[in-house]
Amino acid sequence: NMPILDQCYNLLDFEAVAKRVMKKTAWAYYSSGADDEITLRDNHSAFQRIWFRPKILVDVEKIDMSTTMLGAKSSIPFYVTATALGKLGHREGEVVLTRAAAKHSVIQMIPTLASCSFDEIVDAKEGAQIQWLQLYVNKNREITKGIVQHAERRGCKALFITVDAPQLGRREKDMRTKFEDSGTSVQSTNGESVDRSQGAARAISSFIDPSLNWKDIPWFRSITNMKLVLKGVQRVEDVIKACEAGVDGVVLSNHGGRQLDTAPSGIEILAATMPILKQKGLDKKIEIFIDGGIRRASDIVKALCLGAKGVGIGRPFLYAMSAYGLPGVDRAMQLLKDEMEMNMRLIGAPTVADLDDTMVDTRAVALH
Ligand code: FNR
Numbered sequence: 001n002m003p004i005l006d007q008c009y010n011l012l013d014f015e016a017v018a019k020r021v022m023k024k025t026a027w028a029y030y031s032s033g034a035d036d037e038i039t040l041r042d043n044h045s046a047f048q049r050i051w052f053r054p055k056i057l058v059d060v061e062k063i064d065m066s067t068t069m070l071g072a073k074s075s076i077p078f079y080v081t082a083t084a085l086g087k088l089g090h091r092e093g094e095v096v097l098t099r100a101a102a103k104h105s106v107i108q109m110i111p112t113l114a115s116c117s118f119d120e121i122v123d124a125k126e127g128a129q130i131q132w133l134q135l136y137v138n139k140n141r142e143i144t145k146g147i148v149q150h151a152e153r154r155g156c157k158a159l160f161i162t163v164d165a166p167q168l169g170r171r172e173k174d175m176r177t178k179f180e181d182s183g184t185s186v187q188s189t190n191g192e193s194v195d196r197s198q199g200a201a202r203a204i205s206s207f208i209d210p211s212l213n214w215k216d217i218p219w220f221r222s223i224t225n226m227k228l229v230l231k232g233v234q235r236v237e238d239v240i241k242a243c244e245a246g247v248d249g250v251v252l253s254n255h256g257g258r259q260l261d262t263a264p265s266g267i268e269i270l271a272a273t274m275p276i277l278k279q280k281g282l283d284k285k286i287e288i289f290i291d292g293g294i295r296r297a298s299d300i301v302k303a304l305c306l307g308a309k310g311v312g313i314g315r316p317f318l319y320a321m322s323a324y325g326l327p328g329v330d331r332a333m334q335l336l337k338d339e340m341e342m343n344m345r346l347i348g349a350p351t352v353a354d355l356d357d358t359m360v361d362t363r364a365v366a367l368h
Contacts, residue, residue, distance in 0.1 A: 005324050011295045011316040018319035026088035028177040030318050033257035034169035040257025043293030046265035049364040050302050055348030063341045064351045069310040070158045070227045072130040075105035081291050081312030082134030087115030089322030095124040096321050100329035102126040112136040113204050122154045132158040139209040148224050164232025166210035169259040217245045236273040249287035256292055256314050266290030272367040274307040297339035305360040
């Protein structure tokens with residue numbers, strides 16, 4: 001007696017259903033965080049330390065929540081972030097997310113470790129739909145170059161280099177259930193055989209290059225014209241370095257709490273970062289995104305008030321997909337749009353450009 005889709009009224013409802021209906025191994029892989037999961041839990045609760053300061057008597061009859069991220073149009077300021085192994089949750093995998101994103105004019109970030117092949121995910125795209133590529137950098141740079149240039153040829157508009165995972169975190173829930181689901185295929189990027197005894201995450205990540213460093217960034221610029229973004233930046237000093245390195249954007253993120261436990265949440269790093277960027281005149285030089293724990297449109301609004309260009313959402317779409325397939329992801333996106341419209345109306349901001357830092361009270365946020 002699974003709840004019918006119409007009875008899911010918010011993104012957390014999908015999580016509750018997914019937990020009940022998903023295979024144990026899949027639930028463990030999607031839901032787990034690193035170590036004691038302190039960062040995982042705080043990602044969502046950090047938003048609850050921020051309060052709104054709504055404006056009254058603003059004409060909010062018409063609400064326009066559309067925006068651009070890295071030069072690409074989006075109907076709403078969130079994107080589907082990269083999450084590996086879509087087929088653990090649904091037999092069709094990542095293309096389900098592609099179709100929902102198409103329907104809602106939302107941008108999709110394609111993971112290096114997708115269960116569908118990269119080309120299948122691009123082929124599922126409709127019309128002018130925008131896709132970005134998330135990259136785990138392979139020790140073999142020729143392989144990396146091949147992946148990047150192929151993505152550019154296939155129309156990807158931005159390259160998100162994941163920089164918070166020189167080694168995959170210990171996700172013990174995942175390790176306990178092991179990675180025994182032999183029905184799930186992974187697009188191996190270098191054909192190495194994998195050790196499956198340590199959970200799904202470890203099994204698929206052995207190719208990632210831990211020697212990646214700032215000196216490598218110009219090389220990425222030299223091999224592609226896509227926008228360049230660092231995903232997983234966790235301190236303002238590194239945002240400044242990223243500006244100096246000439247990248248187009250950063251994602252303030254702790255990888256959904258799956259890497260370094262007790263790393264700060266994206267929203268709190270944002271609150272600490274923007275005042276310093278403004279002071280240095282760097283805030284217009286780079287686009288700032290955050291991800292982690294975004295479950296309500298009010299979370300998106302808070303991030304935008306604090307200067308983010310957009311936010312990434314991961315698990316909620318995986319849960320909606322796993323529980324209900326395409327109709328689930330479709331409904332999850334629609335619920336976010338409905339919430340967003342209401343939130344913008346109630347805070348007194350008819351467009352995303354009207355959202356500013358006077359509309360949030362961040363006094364309860366610890367500035368790391
Ligand atoms: C991820 N994430 C991730 N990030 C990345 O750069 N490459 C990847 O392969 C993956 N894989 C992945 C799998 C799963 C199951 C999850 C939940 C997450 C991290 C992801 O892009 C993002 O940072 C977080 O998911 C954001 O947090 P929420 O929205 O899941 O709370």
